[in-house]
Amino acid sequence: MGAGIASNEVRWECVGSREELEQDGRVVGDARGWSVVVVQIDDEVHALENRCSHATAALDSGVLQGCELICPLHGARFDVRDGSCVGPPATRPVRSFPARLNGNDVEVELPEKPALTKPKFGVFN
Numbered sequence: 001m002g003a004g005i006a007s008n009e010v011r012w013e014c015v016g017s018r019e020e021l022e023q024d025g026r027v028v029g030d031a032r033g034w035s036v037v038v039v040q041i042d043d044e045v046h047a048l049e050n051r052c053s054h055a056t057a058a059l060d061s062g063v064l065q066g067c068e069l070i071c072p073l074h075g076a077r078f079d080v081r082d083g084s085c086v087g088p089p090a091t092r093p094v095r096s097f098p099a100r101l102n103g104n105d106v107e108v109e110l111p112e113k114p115a116l117t118k119p120k121f122g123v124f125n
């Protein structure tokens with residue numbers, strides 16, 4: 001690999017606007033191979049991979065209750081501050097990323113998403 005940014009280096013990426021976050025209560029964006037959902041709680045913004053760890057439903061249409069984002073498909077709950085699973089049927093966390101407001105931009109610090117690997121016997125959880 002020559003000079004330049006290594007593919008595994010994390011960097012801040014804009015995934016939406018502050019207006020969108022304020023208007024919709026969340027921002028959904030794609031960058032570096034990831035789909036992410038960003039929510040704001042008080043003065044802090046939090047980013048999760050937009051993919052439930054149970055059966056891969058998109059989390060962005062889920063209800064936000066306090067710090068918990070509820071999967072719209074089967075109701076698993078995830079703490080948006082760290083992605084931890086706090087309610088079944090999921091048992092694994094979802095990936096979380098650092099997030100910030102930078103002027104009008106909603107930014108998430110992301111690595112390049114690794115290439116897909118073969119699933120282990122089709123087990124999601």
Ligand code: FES
Nearest residue numbers: 052054055071074
């Ligand atoms: S896909 Fe999210 S709880 Fe089943």
